[in-house]
Amino acid sequence: MTLANKITITRLLLIPVFVIFAAYYSQSIIDGDGVLWYRVSALIIFAIASLSDALDGYIARNFNQSTKLGRALDPVADKLLLLAGVVTLSVTQWHAGLPIWFAVLVITRDVTIVAGVIIIHYTTGEVKMKRIITSKICTFLQLSCVCWVLVDFWSLEARPLPLDILIYLAAVMTLISGYQYVVEGIHQMRLHGYTTPDSDVS
Secondary structure: OOHHHHHHHHHHHHHHHHHHHHHHHHHHHHOOOOOHHHHHHHHHHHHHHHHHHHHHHHHHHHOOOOOHHHHHHHHHHHHHHHHHHHHHHHHOOOOOOOOHHHHHHHHHHHHHHHHHHHHHHHHHOOOOOOOOHHHHHHHHHHHHHHHHHHHOOOOOOOOOHHHHHHHHHHHHHHHHHHHHHHHHHHHHHHHOOOOOOOOOOO
């Protein structure tokens, strides 16, 4: 196994560690203690996991370590890390956490995309995933929301207005990118003739 793949797998293994520390910090808030080192640990782990994405990509490209396993695992690790951040900071009791509806929206979009990919692959035998710029913007904004909550040590009563604005911007881009993926999926199904009525059915 290449070093790049090992780094990607390490990123996957760091996800539950991040969730554990974030959950412990949430519980400490509920208990009235607010144990700071839990929060700092969650922040450091999330930062290391995020930076490892650039590192394994650099190693794979520059040291001839690109593999099919790595190309499959890397986007999965990235998506799971982001989802873990969004969901954890929505369901736990951080002072300036993310709203539940935001996590539901993000999960719904991703589940819809995955279900669409499975359906298209099952019916047509191939899936052509185009790079949609709104999806990259969506990911950047979602990650920005997570990072803001992690580094915001000062908002102890409620979310600051700029964070709320960022959350709504991320939500809008989540909806737009999700809609574009659905449209693209329907287009692929139409090209293969799966959206027109069967001619042999009366």
